[in-house]
Amino acid sequence: MVFEWLSNFWHWIVSTIEFMWDKIPFLLEGAKLTIYIATMAFFIGLAIGVIMGILRVSGIGVLEKIATLYVELIRGTPLVVQILIVYFGIPIVTGLRFDPILAGILTMGLNSGAYQAEIVRSGIKGIPRGQLEAAESLGFTYWQSMRYVIIPQAIRIVIPALVNEYATILKDTSILIIIGVAELTRKGQYIAAWSFRYFEVYITVALIYLIMVLLISRAARILERKLRIPGLGVTGARI
Amino acid sequence: MTDPILKVKDLHKSYGDLHVLKGVSFEVKRGETVVIMGPSGSGKSTLLRCIIRLVEPDSGDIWIDGVRVTDPKTDLIEIRKHVGFVFQQFNLFPHMRVIDNITLALTKVHKLPEDEAVKRALEVLKKVGLEDKAYAYPGELSGGQQQRVAIARALAIEPKLILFDEPTSALDPELIGEVLKTMEQIAEEGKTMVVVTHEIDFAKEVADRVLFIDYGRILEEADAKTFFSNPKHPRLRAFLRRLLERV
Numbered sequence: 512m513v514f515e516w517l518s519n520f521w522h523w524i525v526s527t528i529e530f531m532w533d534k535i536p537f538l539l540e541g542a543k544l545t546i547y548i549a550t551m552a553f554f555i556g557l558a559i560g561v562i563m564g565i566l567r568v569s570g571i572g573v574l575e576k577i578a579t580l581y582v583e584l585i586r587g588t589p590l591v592v593q594i595l596i597v598y599f600g601i602p603i604v605t606g607l608r609f610d611p612i613l614a615g616i617l618t619m620g621l622n623s624g625a626y627q628a629e630i631v632r633s634g635i636k637g638i639p640r641g642q643l644e645a646a647e648s649l650g651f652t653y654w655q656s657m658r659y660v661i662i663p664q665a666i667r668i669v670i671p672a673l674v675n676e677y678a679t680i681l682k683d684t685s686i687l688i689i690i691g692v693a694e695l696t697r698k699g700q701y702i703a704a705w706s707f708r709y710f711e712v713y714i715t716v717a718l719i720y721l722i723m724v725l726l727i728s729r730a731a732r733i734l735e736r737k738l739r740i741p742g743l744g745v746t747g748a749r750i
Numbered sequence: 751m752t753d754p755i756l757k758v759k760d761l762h763k764s765y766g767d768l769h770v771l772k773g774v775s776f777e778v779k780r781g782e783t784v785v786i787m788g789p790s791g792s793g794k795s796t797l798l799r800c801i802i803r804l805v806e807p808d809s810g811d812i813w814i815d816g817v818r819v820t821d822p823k824t825d826l827i828e829i830r831k832h833v834g835f836v837f838q839q840f841n842l843f844p845h846m847r848v849i850d851n852i853t854l855a856l857t858k859v860h861k862l863p864e865d866e867a868v869k870r871a872l873e874v875l876k877k878v879g880l881e882d883k884a885y886a887y888p889g890e891l892s893g894g895q896q897q898r899v900a901i902a903r904a905l906a907i908e909p910k911l912i913l914f915d916e917p918t919s920a921l922d923p924e925l926i927g928e929v930l931k932t933m934e935q936i937a938e939e940g941k942t943m944v945v946v947t948h949e950i951d952f953a954k955e956v957a958d959r960v961l962f963i964d965y966g967r968i969l970e971e972a973d974a975k976t977f978f979s980n981p982k983h984p985r986l987r988a989f990l991r992r993l994l995e996r997v
Contacts, residue, residue: 639839645843647830648804648833648837649830650827650830650860655859660843663845741889742889743845743887
């Protein structure tokens with residue numbers, strides 16, 4: 512009984528591998544596009560995040576309100592809806608048509624910007640007040656203090672959170688399937704649709720995502736070690 | 751030049767209902783070392799911060815080298831470029847090596863060329879006896895060494911006046927001595943210093959004058975010898991008694 516079940520399972524595994532083997536390059540092409548979109552979106556998001564994050568703690572009423580509005584607007588609406596608006600909605604109003612990949616990158620970048628703004632803001636808040644005081648006592652303007660003293664420390668503190676955000680974006684690119692971007696999930700869907708082997712195909716797709724995420728967190732640990740500075744970081748300054 | 755380098759007149763500051771400074775006035779002459787003592791919460795740190803407007807005073811006036819700091823039109827950067835500030839918690843920038851901690855303001859605020867800034871940084875580090883730590887990170891130094899770097903950073907801008915806010919209060923007892931020695935040496939070179947501290951021996955030996963501040967007012971002001979040997983105000987007497995008991 513048990514033996515029979517094991518034997519069936521083994522056959523299923525073998526046949527799955529046999530079936531999937533030559534489809535892997537096709538899927539990896541999709542994975543490449545997934546990485547490309549996620550990376551572009553991440554850095555657009557980082558740029559927005561740093562600016563918005565600073566504005567949110569700037570103490571300048573108007574700018575703070577604008578940044579807060581941005582963050583709440585983005586975080587309060589579903590990513591899928593945002594993508595539909597950018598890809599289908601905006602062309603109708605403006606006549607400006609994006610190709611699906613560009614629409615995906617822009618939307619996900621704008622979306623991630625709001626989350627990264629919150630990450631950057633928490634990083635800035637985590638820097639002891641004395642740092643800003645010391646910088647200002649030396650004659651730095653508020654913006655110089657931010658640029659040379661606060662932000663470089665804040666970014667180091669939030670590296671784990673940023674990496675986490677990158678992994679999230681990478682996985683979220685799968686919803687670009689709704690506008691037909693040929694990323695990893697879409698490629699899988701294509702194979703599944705003609706072979707009807709939904710289970711095997713999507714398990715393989717899931718595994719590829721998993722491997723990418725694991726590689727990212729491994730790379731992040733190396734980056735963290737590279738950027739590590741004695742006395743700075745999770746353990747806090749030694750006095 | 752006998753005019754005061756620092757003049758504070760009728761300074762007031764409140765945090766909400768808490769009236770921290772209730773009309774503080776004093777002067778500091780060029781080359782003088784003035785020590786400010788007082789119980790914690792008496793407004794000493796606030797007073798020092800008001801001098802370079804890290805904290806905005808509510809009313810009153812401050813002049814540094816004849817420039818009215820409290821004038822809203824005064825360029826604060828220009829004031830701060832010439833006043834050093836040493837903090838209780840050192841506040842070195844932990845992501846920068848010691849030398850970069852010092853050169854940063856020299857190149858970005860004082861617009862010195864890089865090589866000149868480095869040269870001056872090494873000079874001041876030598877003065878505080880830490881030139882061999884120039885390329886270490888603050889986190890690799892002891893608290894006493896960090897505070898000496900902070901002093902070097904303040905010295906590097908060649909300030910007209912250096913303000914010390916309890917520079918040894920965050921240090922382990924065995925590290926206090928090296929910092930006080932460095933400060934004494936700076937005082938001997940004729941730098942103008944205003945030092946908030948509880949270190950009686952430092953006040954006795956280095957200070958030209960000592961001020962006692964409590965409840966937001968200066969209650970006594972005397973040369974160091976008279977201050978300790980013949981305190982007049984009852985609150986000062988009680989304060990000194992407590993300090994001496996602690997030792």
